[in-house]
Amino acid sequence: MRKLIGIGGLGSLFAAAFATTALLSTTFDPSCSLQVSNWGPCGFVGKGDLQTPWGWNNATMNANASGVTFVYSQEGHWQYDCEWWTGPANNRKYHRTTHHLGTTINAAVDSEVRRGSGIQNVNGFKLVGGPYSAGGGGDMPAEIADGAPCPGNAGNGATVVAGSQIGEGTVEALYGQYPGMDDVLLWPIEP
Numbered sequence: 001m002r003k004l005i006g007i008g009g010l011g012s013l014f015a016a017a018f019a020t021t022a023l024l025s026t027t028f029d030p031s032c033s034l035q036v037s038n039w040g041p042c043g044f045v046g047k048g049d050l051q052t053p054w055g056w057n058n059a060t061m062n063a064n065a066s067g068v069t070f071v072y073s074q075e076g077h078w079q080y081d082c083e084w085w086t087g088p089a090n091n092r093k094y095h096r097t098t099h100h101l102g103t104t105i106n107a108a109v110d111s112e113v114r115r116g117s118g119i120q121n122v123n124g125f126k127l128v129g130g131p132y133s134a135g136g137g138g139d140m141p142a143e144i145a146d147g148a149p150c151p152g153n154a155g156n157g158a159t160v161v162a163g164s165q166i167g168e169g170t171v172e173a174l175y176g177q178y179p180g181m182d183d184v185l186l187w188p189i190e191p
Contacts, residue, residue: 024049028127028174028187030072042109042127043174045070045186050176053184058121065122069177070109070186074170077102081164082150084157096161100168101144101151109174
């Protein structure tokens with residue numbers, strides 16, 4: 001016996017498929033200390049971007065909105081070589097080592113609950129700043145200049161080998177958080 005999906009069932013199937021790939025309304029600019037947008041200096045998170053993954057209805061969102069927090073995370077990695085010489089002038093020995101430099105920033109992003117006009121229901125969160133801007137929450141290290149002293153303890157007089165630096169990438173993300181719930185990745189929005 002074959003089962004057929006009726007038009008109503010097919011519509012439900014498409015609705016379910018769309019619901020799992022729904023577009024997020026989150027906008028976020030990690031350099032927001034330099035500019036202002038319509039949604040607040042840094043961006044906006046629509047209530048559905050958090051309400052859906054957390055399984056909250058409107059009443060729960062309204063009750064919990066003040067406890068929702070946002071965190072900006074940035075992680076970067078670099079590789080570079082250091083070189084130095086040891087020993088007396090008549091018996092010099094050359095040394096070269098590879099080093100890895102990594103850093104992570106996890107900083108709170110301030111937000112304000114946004115409510116609909118004339119309605120007390122939360123409709124989202126304005127992202128209004130945070131300590132992640134330049135100098136506030138710690139910056140990613142700048143590129144190390146060729147010939148500069150090597151960071152760390154690479155050897156007495158060690159310098160960075162010209163052309164040896166390799167950036168291994170920087171990853172940035174914005175998460176929504178609430179105690180007892182899984183963090184929600186809000187930005188960047190993945191296709």
